[in-house]
Amino acid sequence: MKPAAFTYHRPATLDEALALLSDLAPEAKPLAGGQSLGPMLNMRLASPAHLVDLNDLTELGRIRDLGGAIEIGALARHHQLADSALLSQHCPLLVQCAQSIGHYAIRQRGTLGGSLAHADPAAQLALAAITLGATITLVRRGGHRELAALDFLQAAMTTALLPDELLLSVHFPKFAAREASALRLFSRRHGDFGIVSVATCVALDGDRVARLRLGVGGVAPVPQRLDSVTRPFEQQRATAAWVAAVADAVSQAVQPEDDARIPAEYRRELAHTMVTRALDSALQQLKSTTP
Ligand SMILES: Cc1cc2nc3c(=O)[nH]c(=O)nc-3n(C[C@H](O)[C@H](O)[C@H](O)COP(=O)(O)OP(=O)(O)OC[C@H]3O[C@@H](n4cnc5c(N)ncnc54)[C@H](O)[C@@H]3O)c2cc1C
Numbered sequence: 001m002k003p004a005a006f007t008y009h010r011p012a013t014l015d016e017a018l019a020l021l022s023d024l025a026p027e028a029k030p031l032a033g034g035q036s037l038g039p040m041l042n043m044r045l046a047s048p049a050h051l052v053d054l055n056d057l058t059e060l061g062r063i064r065d066l067g068g069a070i071e072i073g074a075l076a077r078h079h080q081l082a083d084s085a086l087l088s089q090h091c092p093l094l095v096q097c098a099q100s101i102g103h104y105a106i107r108q109r110g111t112l113g114g115s116l117a118h119a120d121p122a123a124q125l126a127l128a129a130i131t132l133g134a135t136i137t138l139v140r141r142g143g144h145r146e147l148a149a150l151d152f153l154q155a156a157m158t159t160a161l162l163p164d165e166l167l168l169s170v171h172f173p174k175f176a177a178r179e180a181s182a183l184r185l186f187s188r189r190h191g192d193f194g195i196v197s198v199a200t201c202v203a204l205d206g207d208r209v210a211r212l213r214l215g216v217g218g219v220a221p222v223p224q225r226l227d228s229v230t231r232p233f234e235q236q237r238a239t240a241a242w243v244a245a246v247a248d249a250v251s252q253a254v255q256p257e258d259d260a261r262i263p264a265e266y267r268r269e270l271a272h273t274m275v276t277r278a279l280d281s282a283l284q285q286l287k288s289t290t291p
Contacts, residue, residue: 003041010053014060014139017052017166022141024050025163031055032075032114035106060113060168063087069171074113078125082107090174093132093181093199097124100183103191113167116149119222121156122193124183127223129153131199131215134172140165156221176211179203180289182281184274185217194218196256196267198274202238202282209238212246214275219254219267229253238283247275 009028011017021028028050031037040046054060060075063084070091072081081087081098088095101107101115101124115125116136129136129149136152138145140162149170152160161167175181181201185194196218203211212230217223233246256267 001042001044004044004047006041006048007050008053009050010056012056014057014166017054017057018139018141018164020050020052021164021166024052028052028163030117030166032111032117033077033109035102035110036114036118036120054113054166065090066171069173071169071171072112073169074111074167076112078107078110078112078115081112081125091132091172092175093183093201094125094128094172096181096183097128097199100124100185106191112170116152116170117159117161117167119153119155119157119159120193121221121223122195122197122218124185124194124197124199124217126153127183127197127199127215127217129170129172130223130225131201131213132172133213133225134170136170137168138162138165139168144168150225153222175201176203178205178286178289179211180282180285182278182285184278184281186270186274195262196270196274198250198271198278200275200278200282202279202286204238204286207237209234209236209242214246214250214278216250216254216271216275219256219271224254226250226253238286243276243279243283246279247272250275 009020029048031051031053060073062073063076064071078098078101081094115123134149136147179201183199185197187194199215201213212234214230215223215225229249236242251268251272254271256264258264
């Protein structure tokens with residue numbers, strides 16, 4: 001199928017883009033990498049009267065060190081995140097998540113802002129934003145607002161974005177000195193979205209866990225950060241028994257539902273396996289870098 005007819009706009013500045021959205025919403029949609037919107041247009045799951053192409057707003061593609069946090073513009077492509085030395089040093093989970101997305105062509109075009117705005121329940125960057133406690137900046141003509149990723153992602157394919165608003169940038173807090181991260185996801189074919197995915201960041205103080213952040217995707221309409229489950233496991237020694245206890249607790253806490261393809265119990269078992277593997281990987285990295 002081909003898309004329904006639309007008027008194409010290519011603003012040269014952010015102000016111009018915001019003015020177009022303000023004048024044309026709700027009949028206009030922003031276009032970033034087109035990796036999700038393109039198929040939706042072709043299948044006529046979306047048929048906006050206007051497309052506002054953001055690709056000339058190159059200032060939205062920056063990755064910047066702000067001291068305590070890294071700021072990433074909405075138009076940063078997945079491959080930029082996957083190859084960023086700054087992120088490898090200060091926020092390696094984002095690198096791991098971006099490297100795992102789809103295929104080479106998708107990573108060349110897809111953007112951070114597009115992925116978060118699309119809000120696929122299995123998207124790795126949404127999982128990273130929730131696990132890392134990211135803050136999302138939204139902008140419309142005449143004002144900005146900031147939302148925690150948890151408040152931005154409201155349900156499957158549903159966010160807090162207003163029709164005339166753009167996702168501008170995302171702030172990710174930097175990692176602590178002795179902190180490592182890992183992503184583990186299970187999919188049936190290389191490059192597919194994960195059926196269940198787990199992201200974790202483990203910070204050690206001596207041999208004790210100073211902080212544990214853990215997010216699970218594919219078990220609910222929005223990735224889950226399970227602080228109330230994982231907090232009791234902080235301040236404990238990071239042993240194999242600890243990993244097993246965290247995996248048991250997380251897999252009991254998640255509440256996947258049966259769907260036409262995959263039984264809930266299978267997702268729960270996958271969550272157990274992915275938590276175990278992700279924690280093992282993060283602890284292994286910390287062991288290999290301890291002087
Ligand atoms: C074959 C295939 C495999 C894929 N595999 C994966 C995968 O394994 N993991 C994964 O996470 N993703 C995967 N994707 C999705 C990919 O990551 C997309 O790039 C991403 O979901 C959307 O980003 P985009 O920049 O292409 O956005 P677009 O497709 O251009 O836009 C998506 C939506 O976001 C809105 N939007 C875009 N930018 C903004 C903005 N700045 N402000 C407000 N709204 C905005 C658009 O209006 C649209 O509604 C896959 C896609 C394909 C086609």
